[in-house]
Structures are given as C-alpha cells and as structure tokens.
Amino acid sequence: MSQQRDEIRVVVVEPSAIVGYGVVAALNAAADIVVVESVSDLSLLTPQAMERLDADVVVINPSLIERGDRSQLRTAHPALSGLPLVAMAYDTFDEEYLRRFDAVVGLGTHPSLLVQRIRESVHNSEPMGDEERGDELSAREKDILVAVAGGATNKEIAERLNISVHTVVTHRKNISRKLGIRTISGLTVYAIMNNLIEVGG
Amino acid sequence: MTTLRPYTTDQKMADLLLSNPRLLTLFERMGLRLGFGERSVEEVCAEQGVSAHLLVAMSNIVDERNSAPSIDRLVRDDLRPIVDFLRLSHHNYTEHYFPTLHDHIHTMAAALSARQREIINSFYDVYETEVLKHFHYEEQTVFPYIESLISGTRGEGFTIGDFAETHSDIDEKLADLLNIIIKYLPDADEAMASHAVLRDIYRIEEELAAHTLIENRLLVPLAARIEKGAER
Missing domain, CATH: 3.40.50.2300 (Response regulator)
Structure with missing residues (x-):
C-alpha cells in the first residue's frame, strides 16, 4: 500500500x-x-x-x-x-x-x-497486485501516467507523490499492461488523447 | 497454431511461391526470374546464380516456417545477397512504406482536435526519424563493414558484436501506435483512413519482423563466424 x-x-x-x-x-x-x-x-x-x-x-x-x-x-x-x-x-x-x-x-x-x-x-487507486485485473486506469495510475508523460523519472515521481520507487515501478507495469502501451512517447499520446495533460505538458 | 514444414532445396521452386505470396517480395529482391517449370530450388538457383541454401533460409524466416535456420550451409559469399536484400528493404521503406503511412496518418489525424492531431503526427514523425536513423547507421557503418568482410579488407575497430549490442528495438512504438489507434482514438469520421493506417502498420510490422530476423539470425551469426576466421 x-x-x-x-x-x-x-x-x-x-x-x-x-x-x-x-x-x-x-x-x-x-x-x-x-x-x-x-x-x-x-x-x-x-x-x-x-x-x-x-x-x-x-x-x-x-x-x-x-x-x-x-x-x-x-x-x-x-x-x-x-x-x-x-x-x-x-x-x-x-x-x-x-x-x-x-x-x-x-x-x-x-x-x-x-x-x-x-x-x-x-x-482501486492503490497499486494492483497480479491477482487483481481491471481495465480502466485508477486515479493514482493516471497521476503516474501524467508524470511519466511529462518526462519525470521514477525517482522524481516517487518523491512527488510520496511513495516508494518500487511502487512507481509497479504502477508503471500495471499501466502498460492495461493499456498495451510501453513506450514513453506512446503513453504521452494516450495521455493527450484522453485529455489527461495539457499539450506541451 | 500449426507449424508448416520448413522449405528445402530439393522441393519444386514453383511450390514456394505458390504456397505463399509473401515470398514474392523476397524473390524479387533476390533477383529471381519466373518460369521455374518443374525444376527444384537447387536447380533454379544454380541456373540463376543465387545461393539455394540462403534462399531457403530466408524463405523460412519470411514465411515463419523456421525463424532460426542453421547457418552451417551458408558461406562468406552469402553475405553479399543478404546485405543487398537489406539495402533494398530499406529503400522500400523510405520510398514507399513510410511516405504512404505518413499520408494515411495525416488523413486520419485531420479528423481529430488540434492537440490530438499534433501529438499523433509528432509521434509518427519521431518514430520515422528513429527508424531512418537506425537505417542510416546500418548503411553507413554496418553494411560497409560487412562488405569489408566479404572483400577481406576488414580494418580494426568495429566488430559485428557492436552491431548486435546497438540493435535498437523500434517495434515497440509501432505496437503502441496500433494500440492507440484501435483502442483510444476518439470516434472519428475518418474510419477508412484509420483502417488504411492499420493496414500499413500490419504490413510494416510483418516485414520489419522478417528484416530484423534476417539481420539477427543470418547476418550477425554468419559475419561473426567469418570474423573468427573459420573460413577464408
């Protein structure tokens, strides 16, 4: 948690x-x-x-x-x-x-x-374990996604959200599994398509 | 999934092309002329001055019959047609596939909002730039090195192991684009344009996969074997 x-x-x-x-x-x-x-x-x-x-x-x-x-x-x-x-x-x-x-x-x-x-x-906004499977991103995952799309490193995200780097990594894996998108630029496109971030953000 | 029997040099040449049209591009690039009659792969290749073992190995990769063919029967002279094939393949991407995909992406994106259009277009542009950069590296560094191996004039420095290490993975972005279009593109009036983009991506993915395998499973191990001086 x-x-x-x-x-x-x-x-x-x-x-x-x-x-x-x-x-x-x-x-x-x-x-x-x-x-x-x-x-x-x-x-x-x-x-x-x-x-x-x-x-x-x-x-x-x-x-x-x-x-x-x-x-x-x-x-x-x-x-x-x-x-x-x-x-x-x-x-x-x-x-x-x-x-x-x-x-x-x-x-x-x-x-x-x-x-x-x-x-x-x-x-649901906490990191999911392997046994849990959902299709939609949780609010927490959206935060992480926005930060990743903005170019933040795992360490920066961990500090910003006051969670461990390990938790960030888990979130990122879950995000990629859910979306089927692995690259940072692909995640950025997803974030903009879904109005999660401002353009250029 | 059923696995088809790998092609062999003693079967009829015509059967290869009759059984899978995907091989047509390969045959074209290998410079094979039609009119095979009932002759075997070995016979036709001997007549037309093409390496039968190489053609079979590449056919098995392209047609997904054997993605890790043995290179035992291949020789130094087989490096030349491999490099020629890869060069022609690059040319096909830069002259046909990418311009077509670029146009289709722009048509598709025209139906989106300005910011969405911008991000999709720039995602594609960055992808294309990366692939072209990789092609450029191969053409400027790797292929000339292979050519120096063929002519026996290899200098110090670069080895094929360096290529294996820097072989970047450009497939992931294409897969991401496929996901984004199929799952997350807002309902667009330009459905036909989206389909055209998907069709382009499928074609590029398939060819790029074969292209990568030919590099990793044929070019690199064969060059490595020749580097070690196993043959002159």
Missing part, C-alpha cells in the same frame, strides 16, 4: 447544505473515514488548501463542473486531479460524463453503500 495510514480522508463538495450534512454524517459514522473538508463549491478548494487537506478522495456533485469542462474532468479544477472522484448525482447527467467518475452515488444510496463506494474508490 502506498500510504501507511488507516483513515481515508474525504473532501465533500456539495451545494445543497442538507445533502452535504447527510454525506458528512454518513461518512463520519465509519471508523476508517474522516471528512476533512465540506464545502459548497470548488472555488474554496485552492491548490494550497488541497495540499493542506491531504485528501484521499473527493465526493462531488457533478453539476458543479461547468458543462464545457466535463469532457476534461480531471483538469477542470486542481481539486479534481489525481484523486479518486465519487459523484453525488441527483440530477440527470450524460452517462459518458458519469463514467469519468470512480463511483457514482445518489440520494437513494444507503449510507453503508456510500461508505463502501468510498473505500473501493480509494482502494
């Missing part, structure tokens, strides 16, 4: 106060989860704030992301890059848009299921 800590740190971004309270209450009831911030919109989540909060996952209402930014969810706002995102969706959204989230919950979701989804989304 990349992070040696037991609690999952959650940021909640929900415009409805009553829904926000409900999500926070449900999550704080779980022994392994702590809500480190609950806000009504993204503007309060500056990069500095995100760094201080050291969150593991963000629960966010998908309507808070501007329509034009939805195809590039991960780059729409600093708070959305590099972390698993759980959608609290209670309006109608494009299925394709919702698929970009690591999990989707709604007003009908039972609190225990919400907790479970949060755990899964964080767990």
